[in-house]
Amino acid sequence: MSTISQELAYLPLADVADQVRQRRLSPVELTQAMLSRISRLDGRVNAYYTVFEEQALADARAAEAEIASGIYRGPLHGIPLAVKDIVALGPTTAGSRLRKDYVAEAPAAVVSKLKDAGAIILGKLATYEFALGTPTLASYQPPARNPWDLNVDPGGSSSGSGAAVAAGLAFGAIGTDTGGSIRWPAFCCGIAGIKPTYGRVSRRGVFPLSWNLDHIGPMARTVLDCALMLQACAGYDPLDGGSADEPVPSYTEGIEDGIAELRIGVPWGLFQESCDPAILALFENAVERMRGLGAEIASVESLRIHELTAAHWPIMVTDATAYHLADLQQRPEEYSRTFRLYMAAGALVEATTYLQAQRVREQIRGHMLQQLGSVDLFMTPTVGMMPGPIRAEPLGLDFMLSDNVPFYPGLFNLTGFPAMSVPCGFTEAGLPVGFQIAAAPFAEALVFRAGHAYERSQPWWQRHPPL
């Protein structure tokens, strides 16, 4: 199998895993074929910064031998995956000039977990500079491109993760999410992506953006694939101060149970005024689909978008400034101008504003936990704007500081609740759109169950980009 068939490249991870388990697919041939596809297509998609060809093949040979000897580690065994380049594994640039020569001494905890589960790591995926900002043609690293339209932004900052999965250049990928960086590229690329509960997946070995808001999670073609990946990644890590010492349940048991009698709360006030009408129409179709599947739909009150931004931004950027302060003082010229300005803006936030934002955050969380007494899930459009063309120059501070950008994922970074983006259709221009579904802390299984129920009735993942 020297060239992977298009059909195989776009199979869900779960289906490929089933074939590997039954020894109808060879991990070595699968990895060779995926590497060949990357070689053929990634020059246009730019999803990968680094491809670990030799190591991936060596790991695939080891997986194949192990499976042949009767040791099967589970659904990731022998499956080619990839990770965002702020996750430590070999060369780890974080999309920056500053870390262009950095080579990680040890893999991130999440990478070790994937490898323990038998996964083959194909390489490192494109991101925005230190997972913030907007990629442009002027960026130090070339920006990933959206497989559905190569002139369009694939979203970010897990941009390579979204692009690689959508283009059939990996069966799943690891992303990170501080304000939507898993869910925005999942939306833009027509795939599923979950930001788990805060502390569910260890962040050890991942460049921080905001200690308070950072999450690690999987991105894959389907909801079930994300569940399989999270199963391997989740768990307590005493070396991550934010890690949650909570038992990890099965994420696939009960995933087929449907959503009859579940109550879904829709916080219309968050997005109704700011959301692009085309996205809103597709979201409303998805809500009706959920109702048709047996869920009860209720309106719940919400923050407005400018309030969400005002609470989220000071925490995120001030945390980031604290992390980058020494480099900002000593070698500011090694950052892009836009990133440098973001970090400098973080130094302008008063301590009282930061602490008040933290208080607001806890009050929002408390309020939404109360709402979860009357609903089981929350559902919103993932975002309310379509991705634009990849720009020649950055948008600058005005965009970043705007308080009416229709970007809704941050609500669940503030609360720490698990939230997933699920594809729910396409615009007239042929670009994918998704909705976001969220639940109580550590209720990822419920998020997967609801997302899977929708996806089974509307399998948008079966459409593939015209590469």
Add this chain to the structure above:
Amino acid sequence: VTGGPTRYGKGESTVDSRQIVEAKLAEAGIRLSAEDVAELVRVYPKLQMWRATVQGLLDQESEPAVTFGAARRGAR
């Protein structure tokens, strides 16, 4: 480039944004070009507006640390 006056809060004070931005950057040990400083001065009022928004959202009667722990336990 002059920053001009910035009104923040609810009419509490009028100050020069440029002086504040330069002082805060100096305090943090961050040295930037005049062009970068000018850009920060231009957007500084936005940061002040967010402070007012966050302040307006707060329920001043609450104690967040206690609320957080109790709510979290109750959620499980």
